[in-house]
Amino acid sequence: MQVHNFEKIWLGAAILLIVGFIATISYGTVGAGIQMVDDSGGQISAQAVQNGESGTQFDDPGVVRQNDSHYVVYVVAQQFQFVPGSGDNPIRIPADTRVTFRVTSADVLHGFSIVETNVNTMVIPGQVAEVTVRFDEPGTYGLVCHEYCGAAHHTMGGSVEVVPRSQYDYQEVSD
Amino acid sequence: MVFVDSYPKTSKLVRSEFLVAFAALGLGALFGIVQALHRTGLFRGFVSSADYYTLLTGHGVLLALVFTTFFIAGLFAWATTNSLERELPQRLSWSAFWLMLTGTVLAAVAIIGGIVGAPTVFGHDLQADVLFTFYAPMKAHPAFYVGAALIIVGSWLAGLAYFKSLWDWRSENPDERIPLRAFMVVTTMLMWYISTIGVAVEVVALLIPWSLGLIQSVDPLLTRTLFWYFGHPVVYFWLMPAYLVWYTVLPKLAGGRLFSDPLARVVFVLFLLLSTPVGFHHQYVDPGIPEGFKFIAMTNTMFLLLPSLLTAFTVVASIEHGARQRGGEGYFGWLRSLPWGDPAFAGCMLAGLMFAAGGFSGMINAGMNINYLIHNTLWVPGHFHLTVGTAFALTAMAISYWLVPQITGKRLRQRTVALAQPYVWFVGMALMSNAMHRAGLAGIPRRTAEPNYDEFAFEGLVGTVGEMRLQIAIGGLLLFLGAAMFLFVMAETWLAHRGGTLSVNSEFPDPLSGPEHSPRILDNYKLWTAIALVLIVIAYGPPLASMVADGIAVPGSPPIPV
Ligand code: HEM
Ligand SMILES: [Cu+2]
Ligand SMILES: [Cu+2]
Numbered sequence: 001m002q003v004h005n006f007e008k009i010w011l012g013a014a015i016l017l018i019v020g021f022i023a024t025i026s027y028g029t030v031g032a033g034i035q036m037v038d039d040s041g042g043q044i045s046a047q048a049v050q051n052g053e054s055g056t057q058f059d060d061p062g063v064v065r066q067n068d069s070h071y072v073v074y075v076v077a078q079q080f081q082f083v084p085g086s087g088d089n090p091i092r093i094p095a096d097t098r099v100t101f102r103v104t105s106a107d108v109l110h111g112f113s114i115v116e117t118n119v120n121t122m123v124i125p126g127q128v129a130e131v132t133v134r135f136d137e138p139g140t141y142g143l144v145c146h147e148y149c150g151a152a153h154h155t156m157g158g159s160v161e162v163v164p165r166s167q168y169d170y171q172e173v174s175d
Numbered sequence: 176m177v178f179v180d181s182y183p184k185t186s187k188l189v190r191s192e193f194l195v196a197f198a199a200l201g202l203g204a205l206f207g208i209v210q211a212l213h214r215t216g217l218f219r220g221f222v223s224s225a226d227y228y229t230l231l232t233g234h235g236v237l238l239a240l241v242f243t244t245f246f247i248a249g250l251f252a253w254a255t256t257n258s259l260e261r262e263l264p265q266r267l268s269w270s271a272f273w274l275m276l277t278g279t280v281l282a283a284v285a286i287i288g289g290i291v292g293a294p295t296v297f298g299h300d301l302q303a304d305v306l307f308t309f310y311a312p313m314k315a316h317p318a319f320y321v322g323a324a325l326i327i328v329g330s331w332l333a334g335l336a337y338f339k340s341l342w343d344w345r346s347e348n349p350d351e352r353i354p355l356r357a358f359m360v361v362t363t364m365l366m367w368y369i370s371t372i373g374v375a376v377e378v379v380a381l382l383i384p385w386s387l388g389l390i391q392s393v394d395p396l397l398t399r400t401l402f403w404y405f406g407h408p409v410v411y412f413w414l415m416p417a418y419l420v421w422y423t424v425l426p427k428l429a430g431g432r433l434f435s436d437p438l439a440r441v442v443f444v445l446f447l448l449l450s451t452p453v454g455f456h457h458q459y460v461d462p463g464i465p466e467g468f469k470f471i472a473m474t475n476t477m478f479l480l481l482p483s484l485l486t487a488f489t490v491v492a493s494i495e496h497g498a499r500q501r502g503g504e505g506y507f508g509w510l511r512s513l514p515w516g517d518p519a520f521a522g523c524m525l526a527g528l529m530f531a532a533g534g535f536s537g538m539i540n541a542g543m544n545i546n547y548l549i550h551n552t553l554w555v556p557g558h559f560h561l562t563v564g565t566a567f568a569l570t571a572m573a574i575s576y577w578l579v580p581q582i583t584g585k586r587l588r589q590r591t592v593a594l595a596q597p598y599v600w601f602v603g604m605a606l607m608s609n610a611m612h613r614a615g616l617a618g619i620p621r622r623t624a625e626p627n628y629d630e631f632a633f634e635g636l637v638g639t640v641g642e643m644r645l646q647i648a649i650g651g652l653l654l655f656l657g658a659a660m661f662l663f664v665m666a667e668t669w670l671a672h673r674g675g676t677l678s679v680n681s682e683f684p685d686p687l688s689g690p691e692h693s694p695r696i697l698d699n700y701k702l703w704t705a706i707a708l709v710l711i712v713i714a715y716g717p718p719l720a721s722m723v724a725d726g727i728a729v730p731g732s733p734p735i736p737v
Contacts, residue, residue, distance in 0.1 A: 003438070004434075004435070007438065007485075007488060007489075010485070010488045014480070014481055014484040017480070018481060021477050021542070022474055025473060025542055025543050025544060028544040029466075029470070036459065036466045036543065036544075037459075037461065037462055038462070038465050038466040039462065039463050039464060039465050041462050041463075043463070043730050044730070045730055046730065046732055047732075047733070090630070107312070108310075108312055108313045108732075108735050109310050109313070109395060111551050113550075113551070113552075113618070113620070115617075115618030115633065116617070116618045118547040118548065119547075120547045120548070120550050121462065122458075122460050122461045122462065123462075124396050124462060124463060125312060125395045125730070126395055126396060127396055127463040127730070129462035130462065140631065141631075142618065142630065142632075142633070143631075144618065144620050144628070145620075146550075146551035146552065146621065146622075146623075147310075147622075148228060148231075148306055148313075148622040149313075150313070150735075151225040151304070152225065153228070153622070153623065154224055154227075154625035155625070155628075155629070157629060158630050159630040159631050
């Protein structure tokens with residue numbers, strides 16, 4: 001087969017580019033430790049979540065304190081709200097602290113995305129999505145359902161209030 | 176000889192397929208402009224926000240499935256016939272056409288039912304606002320799934336007709352190399368067969384019985400995985416026909432020849448091998464899938480860049496050759512000698528240019544970690560309106576200016592409108608898509624009828640949200656205008672009387688480096704198909720096995736609404 005010299009150079013450059021991409025992403029995953037959403041959350045019955053009979057913390061979703069430096073937030077996504085998160089029930093978490101979101105769906109597919117952050121996961125019935133983050137900047141962040149979930153999908157928003165660590169009162173959140 | 180005179184039967188087939196494709200394009204573009212105006216808040220008088228999703232389902236199905244599949248069927252019918260110099264098997268081809276049309280009508284009726292209040296038909300609400308991805312457990316009327324299945328099965332039959340042609344040609348020309356265009360058609364169809372298995376299993380074995388109530392529940396993650404097994408290769412099912420045009424017709428339009436026939440074959444074989452084992456890159460942020468499988472899909476995806484980069488080289492080199500034949504000189508000066516006044520040429524070039532931008536945003540999507548920033552935001556429609564919505568759609572429109580005269584025997588009418596049309600599309604898409612990309616970075620989601628949420632407001636990183644909305648709306652209007660101009664030219668041409676000689680024909684000059692330079696192994700479809708299957712087993716075997724191991728419907732979800 002005849003391959004023109006220019007073609008050879010181009011081919012070499014293309015492969016180099018591709019290997020470069022793979023290398024940076026591998027570095028981002030392994031070196032910088034950017035965690036992927038994966039199967040660590042486990043499975044759950046969506047109907048049980050809907051009936052509040054899953055026998056898990058999803059029956060009473062909200063913020064759970066593991067210890068001083070780690071909080072877990074259980075969120076149920078359902079047509080058309082996040083519990084907690086939507087309306088006048090924002091998710092309140094401390095800044096500069098490890099926070100794990102555990103999100104599941106009580107009905108159809110939803111999305112769980114905190115605007116302009118890396119917190120972005122699909123919410124699939126039967127699966128628990130698990131994302132661990134640390135917010136440096138206190139403030140109010142937008143929360144969006146980004147997967148079409150029915151005729152009122154566009155109303156399914158919410159907010160996340162990140163409170164300075166010193167001012168965070170877990171008691172106030174938990175009831 | 177004009178194509179329509181040499182092959183009257185296949186010409187009729189191509190005309191019928193194009194007619195359906197163009198009707199779908201017109202209706203889809205109408206839905207598109209309504210969406211663009213509604214979701215930006217510029218004009219919201221056409222539909223309610225609840226009905227928005229029914230339109231969006233129609234837009235996705237009509238454009239991404241119906242327009243593309245019918246146009247490709249027509250283009251491939253022409254390409255196979257023209258390069259093998261024989262009419263297609265008629266009965267097979269027409270059965271394919273009618274199956275696909277029946278499927279389209281069924282799906283369309285189910286979708287439109289949602290706008291007229293979802294009446295009960297055969298015991299189920301006649302609606303299908305499930306979008307073209309139809310993720311379970313959201314349920315549509317069974318007619319929607321049956322329609323989708325018929326479109327796929329029809330496309331399989333259409334492919335059989337090309338294979339039949341090739342076999343017949345083979346038996347008469349046992350020692351010749353497969354002509355390039357037939358080679359491209361067959362490679363594309365092989366890829367299509369392999370990848371549609373996923374969605375066929377999803378729809379036929381799971382969703383149809385489930386929507387009819389014959390089985391109680393399906394596993395949402397499994398059906399979603401089967402969908403995306405098909406959902407990425409389908410992208411190459413759209414692009415490879417555009418590549419066929421860019422490789423084989425565009426150099427001729429530029430006044431030159433294809434640079435290298437062997438490399439074109441290599442590129443198509445690479446697509447066959449790499450297109451399918453990448454679907455998990457649409458599921459980077461899905462729970463329930465181990466990170467390792469996502470990583471394998473990511474590396475495959477990155478290597479899938481290779482055939483596109485090679486295409487960029489070969490196509491540009493061929494066009495430059497053409498320009499120099501026409502007297503073009505200098506490093507970039509040759510660009511001026513190209514036939515920019517030819518609507519078919521200008522359209523393909525602009526489509527290719529936009530594809531380069533789309534390729535760039537695609538690399539961002541493929542980056543497993545950067546993907547978090549843009550997954551399911553408006554960035555994503557911004558990206559695929561550059562690829563399928565321009566690279567494919569604008570190439571299809573442009574090549575119609577060249578092809579339709581040959582399958583009707585009528586000269587292209589309204590040349591001025593035809594010449595302006597690709598530029599209108601280009602400007603419209605530049606506005607709409609760049610604003611969509613930026614809106615995505617600001618976190619604005621896709622598939623949303625309302626511009627605002629109660630709990631918070633979006634803020635632009637680059638530019639204001641208001642300005643992005645305006646650009647999306649103006650871009651959408653220009654795109655709609657572009658589609659209307661195209662359909663106007665087609666209607667005028669189609670309805671005109673025959674007369675005079677055509678200025679176009681389907682004769683092709685030999686490539687600079689011909690098929691005799693390519694190793695015979697490239698034509699060995701069995702080998703390539705086998706390797707493709709092995710790669711798929713590596714990428715999909717273990718995850719599918721683990722999803723199915725605990726029972727096909729575990730964890731299961733009943734349909735919603737019940
Ligand atoms: C008149 C030209 C067009 C306009 C104004 C337009 C407009 C739009 C808009 C605004 C959306 C986003 C809707 C949303 O996410 O809320 C959209 C989605 C989409 N468009 Fe277009 N579009 C046009 C042409 C095309 C073409 C030619 C294709 C493909 C061949 C296409 C395929 C799609 C697809 C697949 C979606 C996604 C549907 C979904 O998310 O389910 N569009 N379009
Ligand atoms: Cu939702
Ligand atoms: Cu939603």
